[in-house]
Amino acid sequence: MGDSRMKVLMTTDTVGGVWTYSIELCRALIEHGVEVHLAAMGAWPTQGQQEEASRLPNVILYKSDYKLEWMQDPWEDLEKAHKWITSIYQTVHPDVVHFNNYAHIENFWSCPVVTVFHSCVQTWWQAVKGTAAPVSWDRYTGIVKDSLNASDVVVSPTESLLKNAVNTHKISSHTEVIHNGRDLRFSEEKKKENIILCMGRIWDEAKNLKALSGIAKKLPWPVYIAGNNVNPGTGAKVEIENVHFLGELSPEEAKNIMQRAAIFASPTKYEPFGLAILEAASAGCALALSNIDTLIELWGTTAAFFDPENPVETEKKIMELIEDQEYRKRMALKSTKKSREYNLRKMGAEYASLYKRLIISRKTDLNRLSQSL
Known part of the structure; x- marks a missing residue:
């Protein structure tokens, strides 16, 4: 993978649908020459998940069982995961960091950061319970808000979810909608x-x-x-x-x-x-x-x-x-x-385009800064 034009450090969640999304996105990014360093958290990846990742020629999988921010008493694991992700960053020197969870952004990182708002406890609670989450979730909510607002871009799979996220977490970062994609292939047609x-x-x-x-x-x-x-x-x-x-x-x-x-x-x-x-x-x-x-x-x-x-x-x-x-x-x-509108090729092209725009914008900003010094 040494000839890849772009390196992305991406986090994923092994205990939910984010895993499927991440693997499908990695697959879609192959044709764009994107090398993905995929950091898995939540639970140790299953044998099946490891095999899925190993079949993708553009993916290097990093395995852990660190708790995610929404899990019970995750704080010690969040600190460990932060150091782990930072060490991967310092080794890989990615062009973009793509978060599919929250809590790990570091101020000294020089590359742009994308955070995808797949969901959160607060928006879940509002939809399911009809009220805000209890105060016991305040620390979690603060982490989510800080992560979103520390990102260069917050992406959401729908306008409706994005609107809810902006209202809930007062997001000031640039936002975009990129639909999830899936291409299922059926070996034969079956009678309904x-x-x-x-x-x-x-x-x-x-x-x-x-x-x-x-x-x-x-x-x-x-x-x-x-x-x-x-x-x-x-x-x-x-x-x-x-x-x-x-x-x-x-x-x-x-x-x-x-x-x-x-x-x-x-x-x-x-x-x-x-x-x-x-x-x-x-x-x-x-x-x-x-x-x-x-x-x-x-x-x-x-x-x-x-x-x-x-x-x-x-x-x-x-x-x-x-x-x-x-x-x-x-x-x-x-x-x-x-x-068919929600396909892998479209999703991959839109994320690749976003990454490239962010890289160019960051280089432009750095050039302007160096010229002003």
Whole structure:
């Protein structure tokens, strides 16, 4: 990788969707000659994650299990992670630092810093609980705000999320929207079946799957949920009439069920982007989505929207897709067409362009400074 034109130090999160985003972005940056030094935190990367990274010729993976800023009592780990990232910086001398989390910016760094606002506890709490997070989260919130405002650019995957982030954290840095991208390849076409697919853990308040499970027995089609139905705290299992829990699926298993499902439903209360929704649309599912700002922004007239707090309306919108085959097929075609707008090539090109603009701007600023001295 010695002939790479640009080096990026990028952080990633191994315990959530940020990992998928990071790997896909690294893949998209190959054609732009970008070498990525990928620093993984949150939990030690799984064997599968390490293999994913090793298959990308432009990626060097740095492994750790340092806690992320939103985890319980992370402060000691944040200090260690800060030193670790700084040591990588001093070894690599990157042209750009790209953060997918918060808390580690150092004042003496000479290169520009991009921070992507994927989500945060405060915006989650506002959407799910309807109020600000408790004061016990104030230290965390201060770290997020400081990190965002110390960045040269804050990127968000949607305008709606960015607006919320700016209002919540009083962001003064330059901001941009770059949509996430995904290119799924299907080895064969599968016939659609009369099933409704959802994704997420039944205990996740943001995913709000309990709202859908409440109407499942009234629906003529079975509901399949890809995700865990075991309470992580008590070990108790949830069983719901007309709901089939599939557990945690591999990427290939998820693609298979998406290809088979005629409808993908998401009653979420908080969704910064929704890679699973994008994947389902790519697989030809008709979309039934909660009417939150981010999803309306992304999917517009290509999805059937419902109020996730209103079970009667939720049932009605899903039943319209079930009962009207032509409408369902039409919506599926529209969502599939829309999904092609959120592709890897576009995401990679926009990030590469942003990096280049920042590098040029930083060099210009340094030249002006040297001339004034």
